[in-house]
Amino acid sequence: MKLVVRVKLLPTPLQAAALEATLHACNEAANWLAAEALERKVTSRAGLQVLAYAELKARGLSAQPALHVLRKVADAYTTLRASLKAGNLGKPGSKRHTKATGKPVAFRENAAQPFDDRCLSWQHQNRTVSIWTTAGRMKSMAFTGQAEQLAVLAAHRKGETDLLHQNGQWYLIATCEIPATALNTEPDGFLGVDLGIVNIASTSTGKRYSGRRLNQRREADRRLRSKLQKKGTKSAKRRAKRHAGKEARRARDINHRISKQIVAEAQRTARGIALEDLGGIRERVRLRKPQRVTLHSWSFHQLGAFLAYKAGRAGVPVVYVNPAYSSQECSQCHHVDRRNRPAQARFVCRSCGFVEHADLNSSRILSQRGWAAWVCGAESQAPALTIIA
Structure with a gap:
């Protein structure tokens, strides 16, 4: 079975600046490619690679990150087509449907970027990673997490890892393939x-x-949420956003x-x-x-x-x-x-x-x-x- 493990990066200011520049460069390239794909009506991985691989390399991306940008854009258009086919974006000709098909897929400047083992290597004993950036390879970047999750990560990590910047913090999200435990086929009720x-x-x-x-x-959270929504000022909205994140993390911990x-x-x-x-x-x-x-x-x-x-x-x-x-x-x-x-x-x-x-x-x-x-x-x-x- 697959399990996703998230660990927190602890970069130095220099490393954090390099990571931020890398995410911005990758997502800027993805937005450019998404616009080109829509204009030329080419959305397959193979077609995009022929169309834009050289240009992505010219934008400062090395081979593997360029391929990941190509795949990210192709997968985004595949998801869009599936949503259109399922009717999730309204009927053809509707305002919502026209808006979704009339503009290219967009990526936030801090949207997650996948890395494979050629771009990201783990040193589990030292709890550090070495990661490719547009400013060069950043080595000995520390990471931390819960002991149980780190043990799972070291033993079962498989496939790509996503770099994520969220609320001012840096994270790596890794997929782990855990061997399935034999199912109890004779439960006692x-x-x-x-x-x-x-x-x-x-x-x-x-x-x-x-x-x-x-x-x-929970009742106090609801009262504060309602109070901030009614106030409606910029500071109230900022506080509501921070509080929503705190509330979600608390609920997630309780559910765990x-x-x-x-x-x-x-x-x-x-x-x-x-x-x-x-x-x-x-x-x-x-x-x-x-x-x-x-x-x-x-x-x-x-x-x-x-x-x-x-x-x-x-x-x-x-x-x-x-x-x-x-x-x-x-x-x-x-x-x-x-x-x-x-x-x-x-x-x-x-x-x-x-x-x-x-x-x-x-x-x-x-x-x-x-x-x-x-x-x-x-x-x-x-x-x-x-x-x-």
Whole structure:
């Protein structure tokens, strides 16, 4: 399986200036080539190489960076054609469609630039890299990162590495190819994971991942975001942008911790993980306005993705189940009634009288549906459309 590792570069001022000049040169060349490609109607890699390789070399790029610029432009036009074909940019003749096709693809001056092993070499023991720049080869450039990620990087890095400049910091984003762990094909049941508004995640074993302090922090973030949006000044917009980045990093860290604990529990108990299929949840769920704000303020898709890839590394099977009526169905007698949930956190079955925390009851329903989906898929030997290894 593929895993992306991001490490932080620690360049000296001279090295940082060289990196910035390199990114600007590569993206300036990419913008020139994108305009030429549109004008001459040549967007394939081979066609662009014949058209512009010599010119890119004349612009100060060496052989490999020039080829990467060619590929970057060709891939951008391939993505554009796919979006047009899928209708993501409106119908032909529409204002959005005409705007997308009437101008060349554009690259920001600090857009990421890929490097291969000829342009970038790693010295893992010294935690330094040697990287090509327009000012010459920059050697002994320090980098840092989490110990676990650095170990994965040293053992499994494969392919290209992207140079990224973001919020004044320099990063290298490397792709690692990790050997797949043997999937547990005989799980002892499934750990149901219910994603919710008050509790970010609740499992069928009774664990809830949230808490008063986290919810207070989320509410404070929403109030500050709303206040800055209403103010609308330049300084307020700058502060809102900084705060949005901080909020996203905090949420990402929490999602990592939650997913790590859930996968560890599933692995320890030899279970699989049953997740809700949340596709279209924002269009499907009917909530009051305050609840909608809370729902939209958390990246449940990111949490699901973290759970999936961590489970894959651990050999824990994952199934996605239909969450319809899981909050109204009794986990004991399976009676479904919207009145079974008189309050957000309380479940009382109108048929058998079973009483439980609402999130715990929902997660148990998901656990049962996950097991049913796994057994059904195993017996029919159907393609793994709900199972992720």
